[in-house]
Amino acid sequence: MTVERRIIAGLEDIKAISLECKSCHSRVTFSADRKIDVPLSCERCGKPWRSQQSVSAYRTNDSAIVNLVQSIATIRTLISEDSIGFSILLEFEEPSL
Numbered sequence: 001m002t003v004e005r006r007i008i009a010g011l012e013d014i015k016a017i018s019l020e021c022k023s024c025h026s027r028v029t030f031s032a033d034r035k036i037d038v039p040l041s042c043e044r045c046g047k048p049w050r051s052q053q054s055v056s057a058y059r060t061n062d063s064a065i066v067n068l069v070q071s072i073a074t075i076r077t078l079i080s081e082d083s084i085g086f087s088i089l090l091e092f093e094e095p096s097l
């Protein structure tokens with residue numbers, strides 16, 4: 001028998017969003033309650049983080065929810081292709097058991 005444990009979190013559980021540079025590992029942390037302007041490059045070492053074309057798939061006519069769900073898959077593909085220069089870290093409160 002295999003015991004599997006998972007943590008299930010909603011978007012409202014996200015306390016902060018951190019972007020960590022893949023080159024120098026410096027982090028920029030934003031409150032999850034406001035819009036984030038993802039920098040084009042690392043503010044510390046200058047490593048390019050993204051191209052301006054990488055956000056062109058965002059369609060403002062769609063709802064934010066549709067864009068979020070579709071963006072997760074797109075971002076995962078970009079990460080697997082090593083196409084972005086930073087990691088996205090979601091911070092949560094430690095779950096109480």
Ligand SMILES: [Zn+2]
Pocket residue numbers: 021022023024025026042043044045046047
């Ligand atoms: Zn950096």
